[in-house]
Amino acid sequence: MRVVVVLGLVVAAMVGLPVKGVVRAQGMRQPSAAVTRPPFPLDDPNAIAEGAKRFSASCTGYCHGREGRVSRAPKLRGKTYDPSFLYGRISNGLLQGQSGLPMPAFQTMLPPEEIWKLVAYIMSLSDAKDD
Amino acid sequence: MRKWLSVRRATLLAILVLLFVAPPFASGQTAGLSRLQNDDPNNWPMYHRSYDSFRFSPLTQINKDNVKNLTVAWVHQPGAIVQGLEATPLVVDGVMYYIASYNRVFALDAATGKELWHFYPKLDPVVNTLFFQPYNRGLGFGHGRVYFGSLDGRVFALDQKTGKVAWEKQVLETKKCSCNFTGAPLVVKDKVIIGQTAGELPIQGKIYALMASSGEKAWEFNTIKNDPKSWGGDSGKFGGGGGWMTGSYDPILNLVYWGTANPAPDYDWGGARPGDNLYTSSVLALDPDNGQLKWYFQEIPHDDWDYDAGLGESLVLDRDGKKLLVHQNKSGFVFVYDRTNGKIQNVWPMIHTYNFVKTIDPKTGELIGRNPPREVGKPKFICPWIAGGRSWNSGSYNPKTKLWYNTAMEVCEEVTVEKQTPQTEPAAGLFFGGDQVAKHPPGGEAYGHLDARDPVTGERKWSINFKYPPIGSVLSTGGGLVIHGDLEGIVHAYDADTGEQLWHFRTGSGHRGGPISYSVNGKQYIAVPSGLGSLVLGLYPALWPEVEDFPAGAAMFVFTLK
Numbered sequence: 001m002r003v004v005v006v007l008g009l010v011v012a013a014m015v016g017l018p019v020k021g022v023v024r025a026q027g028m029r030q031p032s033a034a035v036t037r038p039p040f041p042l043d044d045p046n047a048i049a050e051g052a053k054r055f056s057a058s059c060t061g062y063c064h065g066r067e068g069r070v071s072r073a074p075k076l077r078g079k080t081y082d083p084s085f086l087y088g089r090i091s092n093g094l095l096q097g098q099s100g101l102p103m104p105a106f107q108t109m110l111p112p113e114e115i116w117k118l119v120a121y122i123m124s125l126s127d128a129k130d131d
Numbered sequence: 132m133r134k135w136l137s138v139r140r141a142t143l144l145a146i147l148v149l150l151f152v153a154p155p156f157a158s159g160q161t162a163g164l165s166r167l168q169n170d171d172p173n174n175w176p177m178y179h180r181s182y183d184s185f186r187f188s189p190l191t192q193i194n195k196d197n198v199k200n201l202t203v204a205w206v207h208q209p210g211a212i213v214q215g216l217e218a219t220p221l222v223v224d225g226v227m228y229y230i231a232s233y234n235r236v237f238a239l240d241a242a243t244g245k246e247l248w249h250f251y252p253k254l255d256p257v258v259n260t261l262f263f264q265p266y267n268r269g270l271g272f273g274h275g276r277v278y279f280g281s282l283d284g285r286v287f288a289l290d291q292k293t294g295k296v297a298w299e300k301q302v303l304e305t306k307k308c309s310c311n312f313t314g315a316p317l318v319v320k321d322k323v324i325i326g327q328t329a330g331e332l333p334i335q336g337k338i339y340a341l342m343a344s345s346g347e348k349a350w351e352f353n354t355i356k357n358d359p360k361s362w363g364g365d366s367g368k369f370g371g372g373g374g375w376m377t378g379s380y381d382p383i384l385n386l387v388y389w390g391t392a393n394p395a396p397d398y399d400w401g402g403a404r405p406g407d408n409l410y411t412s413s414v415l416a417l418d419p420d421n422g423q424l425k426w427y428f429q430e431i432p433h434d435d436w437d438y439d440a441g442l443g444e445s446l447v448l449d450r451d452g453k454k455l456l457v458h459q460n461k462s463g464f465v466f467v468y469d470r471t472n473g474k475i476q477n478v479w480p481m482i483h484t485y486n487f488v489k490t491i492d493p494k495t496g497e498l499i500g501r502n503p504p505r506e507v508g509k510p511k512f513i514c515p516w517i518a519g520g521r522s523w524n525s526g527s528y529n530p531k532t533k534l535w536y537n538t539a540m541e542v543c544e545e546v547t548v549e550k551q552t553p554q555t556e557p558a559a560g561l562f563f564g565g566d567q568v569a570k571h572p573p574g575g576e577a578y579g580h581l582d583a584r585d586p587v588t589g590e591r592k593w594s595i596n597f598k599y600p601p602i603g604s605v606l607s608t609g610g611g612l613v614i615h616g617d618l619e620g621i622v623h624a625y626d627a628d629t630g631e632q633l634w635h636f637r638t639g640s641g642h643r644g645g646p647i648s649y650s651v652n653g654k655q656y657i658a659v660p661s662g663l664g665s666l667v668l669g670l671y672p673a674l675w676p677e678v679e680d681f682p683a684g685a686a687m688f689v690f691t692l693k
Contacts, residue, residue: 053549056547056549056565056566057549057551057560057561057562057563057566058560058561060566061517061563061566061567061568061669061670062666062667062669062670063669065568065669065672065673066547066566066567066568069568069673070672070673070676070679071669071670071672071673071679072668072669072671072672072678072679073669075679093259093260095213095259096212096213099668099679099680099681099682099683100212100213100214100215100663100664100682100683100684101213101214101664101669101683102213102214102259102264102265104259104260104261104262104264105259105260106260107260108257108260108557108558109260109309109554109557109558109560110560
């Protein structure tokens with residue numbers, strides 16, 4: 001019997017038949033960032049202005065659209081968010097968000113102060129209307 | 132009898148030892164190379180199927196007369212739908228290999244879809260911080276191995292029969308550069324060639340060649356030329372570029388043709404990167420043995436619009452005694468070269484809607500009447516949009532009809548340039564230098580089209596319009612068919628001569644990957660990756676809000692005749 005098995009393996013190898021094999025699965029998650037306290041009032045005009053610049057550089061065209069208008073990622077204008085939720089979402093990202101899109105995690109890219117500026121800017125869009 | 136059995140066992144053992152202990156690279160080399168260099172019509176052994184990048188299957192069993200009888204043979208789902216299914220599968224000797232999001236690699240019986248092995252790499256969590264993720268566009272094959280570049284900057288070689296890792300090499304410092312690999316490698320002789328993402332990052336993008344046997348780096352080519360005339364000040368340190376899609380190869384000239392990506396920042400507020408910014412937005416002809424630059428042509432000198440040359444297949448085409456290279460730039464212009472020396476033979480527009488230049492000189496390739504967005508904070512209307520006259524999806528050239536089947540987009544945008552300081556710590560941050568929002572062209576609605584054209588002159592034979600600009604690749608076949616999947620999730624078969632639709636099938640999610648055709652045991656199949664996802668989709672809802680809710684997905688549909 002063993003000879004038959006060995007012979008089978010030899011034949012399989014010689015004719016190039018694929019041999020089933022399974023390689024272990026992946027894991028890919030960062031630990032969640034701790035939510036800090038905002039270092040400035042979230043309605044601070046300077047923080048909002050700097051957050052707008054950061055948003056324009058990192059969050060618009062392909063993702064949330066200019067000034068948070070409609071895109072594949074969620075529209076951010078005219079919505080009310082809890083600031084801690086926004087801080088966590090920006091820090092940790094999403095492996096699979098709306099429409100099958102991922103959202104990058106910014107916790108290792110930006111210091112907490114910069115993330116809070118983004119939060120301040122997005123909060124400032126809560127009363128904004130689409131043109 | 133016992134003695135005979137022992138002798139027989141010893142002989143079998145010796146054969147086994149020879150088979151498994153002998154260097155697999157040596158045994159696989161011949162088979163792998165012959166499969167790549169001989170045009171076996173049954174196979175699809177590389178990203179564009181052949182070194183000439185035709186994406187043409189010579190198979191004729193499925194043809195104009197019987198395509199109406201196509202039916203589903205099998206479906207395989209990779210189990211990850213984030214950013215859809217962007218890849219083009221490979222088929223070699225009855226086995227399909229494909230890669231899905233999160234670098235999930237599968238080997239399937241190409242006749243039945245039965246899984247033979249899968250490989251899910253353990254990816255570094257840095258992937259979750261990147262802009263270019265978690266998609267991948269394809270695999271390389273050769274020397275008995277399957278190759279891919281990973282989201283976390285490694286290159287892997289897997290045994291084609293088992294999926295076990297033959298070698299893996301960390302090529303990029305992804306934690307620092309925020310760059311990675313998303314395009315398919317090209318296997319040329321004893322090397323695996325692959326380019327990195329970099330165009331929107333303040334880094335220097337490169338193209339790499341690794342030894343197929345070991346993964347050892349053979350050479351690298353920096354797409355940012357070390358030349359202060361080309362990059363004023365220290366702008367070259369942050370110049371971007373790279374070559375994130377797959378090139379072509381001419382075995383006679385022994386030249387690899389590779390397109391390079393846009394400079395960073397994408398938009399220049401005036402003085403961001405003085406000079407022509409070589410070798411970004413260029414086509415390179417490289418010696419695959421040592422990476423030496425034989426010639427180059429910069430299609431968009433000092434690119435002001437993010438009009439990559441990194442996307443767009445390079446057709447290696449001979450016509451009227453001339454050795455040509457046909458390359459589509461993201462700007463919507465097609466550049467035709469003498470591929471021996473890079474001299475321009477023609478330049479023609481494949482879109483109707485453009486204002487970034489008045490025109491491009493068809494004799495010299497010079498941009499005439501440039502219209503760059505430069506004024507900080509003031510929106511400027513530019514055509515085509517940042518997704519291009521076509522995205523990175525590929526067309527297909529049929530040597531029988533001598534037509535190139537290719538998609539195009541008639542869409543504009545409003546660009547607002549903003550000054551930006553490059554972020555390199557703790558890791559490279561996005562470096563666009565502005566943002567943009569999609570706009571309809573003047574006097575009409577934005578749309579897309581699939582065209583059949585002469586690739587050298589641009590003469591159009593037929594066109595089909597789509598409401599939503601398509602972003603899937605095209606397949607043409609010896610059976611006179613053109614296969615293409617649209618954004619709404621319908622795969623179409625057209626008559627290659629007339630454009631008449633002969634068959635269609637709704638796969639349930641839009642198309643971004645590359646359909647192929649192959650044959651197993653005398654039976655022809657057409658494989659169609661379905662699953663909507665892409666960075667450029669984020670641009671669509673500004674014009675078509677309903678696209679926001681188009682379903683993502685990921686499934687490999689395989690069709691054959693009833």
